[in-house]
Amino acid sequence: MLLIEDLQVELAGQVILKHIDLEIKWGETHVLFGPNGSGKTSLLMTIMGYPQYKVIGGRILFKGVDITYMPINERARLGIGMSYQRPPTIHGLRIRDIVGICARREVPVEDLARRVDFEEFLDRDVNAGFSGGEIKRSELLQLLAQNPDLMLFDEPESGVDLENIALVGNTIAELLQKELEPTLLKSRLRMMRERTKMGLIITHTGYILDYVEVDKGQVLYDGVLSCSTNPREILRCIGEMGYEECVRCTIDRN
Numbered sequence: 533m534l535l536i537e538d539l540q541v542e543l544a545g546q547v548i549l550k551h552i553d554l555e556i557k558w559g560e561t562h563v564l565f566g567p568n569g570s571g572k573t574s575l576l577m578t579i580m581g582y583p584q585y586k587v588i589g590g591r592i593l594f595k596g597v598d599i600t601y602m603p604i605n606e607r608a609r610l611g612i613g614m615s616y617q618r619p620p621t622i623h624g625l626r627i628r629d630i631v632g633i634c635a636r637r638e639v640p641v642e643d644l645a646r647r648v649d650f651e652e653f654l655d656r657d658v659n660a661g662f663s664g665g666e667i668k669r670s671e672l673l674q675l676l677a678q679n680p681d682l683m684l685f686d687e688p689e690s691g692v693d694l695e696n697i698a699l700v701g702n703t704i705a706e707l708l709q710k711e712l713e714p715t716l717l718k719s720r721l722r723m724m725r726e727r728t729k730m731g732l733i734i735t736h737t738g739y740i741l742d743y744v745e746v747d748k749g750q751v752l753y754d755g756v757l758s759c760s761t762n763p764r765e766i767l768r769c770i771g772e773m774g775y776e777e778c779v780r781c782t783i784d785r786n
């Protein structure tokens with residue numbers, strides 16, 4: 533389980549996350565909405581452990597361990613992984629090498645790559661000249677190799693064409709154990725109980741909701757997390773009234 537309590541974070545001298553409380557239980561996936569610059573990426577980067585995001589208050593617990601000041605590599609080993617919005621290009625490191633590094637064990641690289649239609653990229657340098665959609669598939673391949681328990685997705689649909697969006701959406705559903713249909717042998721309830729993977733997905737468009745069964749939606753507005761409810765309801769509210777009106781219920785309550 534991921535538990536964030538009263539988290540406050542500073543970046544470049546500015547407080548960008550204010551008193552964040554968030555709980556993602558085993559098997560749950562949440563989506564995060566919010567206007568540009570509201571702090572969504574910062575929240576994911578803080579959970580992943582990037583040191584420039586300075587925690588000035590509160591704490592982050594993962595699997596019962598206080599990871600608030602734990603280095604990134606240790607968080608990754610504990611089971612946290614992230615798909616970045618704009619990951620760096622790494623010259624001299626091929627996709628097949630980074631897949632091996634992410635996996636930290638023997639994995640069938642070609643088979644994994646086939647799942648995201650990425651076999652022909654295996655010998656190219658990481659993200660070198662990749663299109664927006666190719667970067668997303670590269671990120672998914674690395675997560676498939678790492679197979680973490682908590683996955684953070686920063687705008688996985690952005691830059692992906694309409695044909696590939698199904699591939700991206702279905703792969704995320706698979707990673708988060710959200711793709712399984714009930715069968716005669718396994719009821720829906722039993723399937724839900726058996727899920728262990730946790731996810732937090734940033735989306736502006738909500739396309740991902742067509743592929744991944746999401747448990748909860750949240751809105752981050754000016755560094756404050758609010759409106760924890762049905763994600764489609766949030767999307768409708770933002771579409772009709774805008775972010776400011778959508779979060780007003782929470783602002784008024786405070």
Ligand SMILES: Nc1ncnc2c1ncn2[C@@H]1O[C@H](COP(=O)(O)OP(=O)(O)OP(=O)(O)O)[C@@H](O)[C@H]1O
Nearest residue numbers: 543544548566567568569570571572573574575617
């Ligand atoms: N290195 C930095 N120095 C100063 N300010 C920064 C730095 N990086 C990010 N910020 C600022 O922090 C704020 C939050 O940025 P963040 O990327 O978390 O927003 P976001 O909600 O993910 O936005 P978007 O939807 O546009 O991706 C923004 O105002 C941004 O300009």
